Amino acid sequence: MKIIFTILFLALCNLSMSQNFQQEFGEAFRANDTLEQLKILNSWEKSSPKNPELFTSFYNYYFRLAKKEVVSLTKQQPDGESFALRDSLNQTAGYMGSKIYYDANNLRNAFLKIDKGITLHPNRLDMRFGKIYALGTVENWEEFTNEIINTVNYSKTNSNKWLWTNNEEKQDGKGFMLSSIQSYQLQLYNTEDDALLSNMQRIASSILAIYPDNIESMSNLSITYFLTKQYDKGIEILLKAEKTNPKDYIVLANIAHGYNLIGNKAKAIEYYEKTILHGNDDTKAFAREKIQLLKK
Template sequence: MRRILGTLIAILISQIGFSQDYQSEFQKYCQTNDTVNQLKVLTKWKSERPKDAELYTSYFNYHFMKSRKEILTTSTNETKGEGLVLKDSLNQTAGFLRSEIHYNQTELEKGLNIIDKGIELYPNRLDMRFGKIYALGEISNWKSFTSEIIKTIKYSIVNNNTWTWTNNEKKEITKEEFLLDIQTYQLQIYNTEDDNLLIYMREIANEILNHYPNHIESLSNISITYILTGEFDKAISTLLRAERINPKDFIVLTNIAHGYKLKGNKEKAIEYYEKTIKYGDDSAIKFSKQQIQQLKEQ
């Protein structure tokens, strides 16, 4: 019996060793951008260990990186981002040169389909989920980006935030750390400066609140989406809900004051700036005093 168990353990160790060797070899070819040998490693890997979790992440990386193409473009109009200014013979600005990233949809879909299979087999692998979310953000597919984040939030309730990472190692992450990661994704949408996308930021925040109703950061995020679209009553209502959860949160209090200021309710704005002075730090106190002074001078 011990001999049989010893044999089984040896086989298991051998299989893990094969996986790690393939993984290391694949990463080596990634560093040199050798897609030919990357595919050779993946093909052999798949024939021997078709259900290896790292095979799915490696195939995903292979197709995603292969889909990515950098193209130099010229334009007479200056746009956001880094670029080179082109000058004519009179040293006048003639145009702008910059690089743009384009993605081959066929390769991209292959990668996304593979990581979907990986997530189905290994639903606790947070790196797979975050990897897919990252890719969707890179291609600015904000609808799918949001959908994948919401799926991850929902599954965090199923597995009680018991996640794994590369090589199926346990990922030590608290609920607060997980929600902070989700907050970063919402900030990514916010930083597009496209008000049409604020609805996605709101959807993510509402999903969090479905499971964590006292999550003040999500209430604040929702209020921001309403402030940016000029819906001040909705923004204030959301922030007042946050205030009921924590009456001493001076960031919430400052935002309520700002909401009332934008709405034109000077009296309520001053009231909440005074609350901020009571509970805020030095910076918040200084800012609130300035705001009160400005409001009184109007």
């Protein structure tokens, strides 16, 4: 009994120390005191080298440290915020603007820490999403895509029993993971870089391999086919989505659009009519307008 009590006491002490380190680091991080942050992290690592919050804290430390801002003078207006410089004739002589870049060494250290954390704590979805966020920020789209696919594949292994900060169990792990990945798909789409359509296809295909009824991924896949003028493939995948949910008006409207693209007016009208039947007010108005144009 005494031995059990001693073990329990030591476990409680370790938990308390970990929470103190976490709180102290949070205070130093908010104060942007990098010297104090590193001091706390090093002490924390000696005390509890496998603590999951240690890895997320190290990751945040290095990722923030990696972010650099330089102010430069240019003749052309730079992207983002800038200030126009004018000459004595009040003509624009140049621009002063800031540019954000990420130091490669600190960025590498951030990824090394979070990768180790993911290896030791593979169910921590916040670690995986934190890494994906950083990869998107630095526009490393290949690794961004690979990490999303790794997460999708692991969801089959852990049956979506995901954990978050402080090992809090994530409710509706599957829904949360898939909705978050949908936002990452939108991030790829919003780059307007056609070269990244294949990345969207890979992500959507990896999801459908495990979750074949995921309508969002079917829609994403269809969009990439339409944009690459593979209209028949786009329509085919959307028809599968319709079977999954015949009342999904977004799917129905996209099917109508696909048929319109290949010049099949009759089928386009048919699906715009289905859209009117199941859509919201805005979508109904859009579908009616499309039908009028097709009947001219």
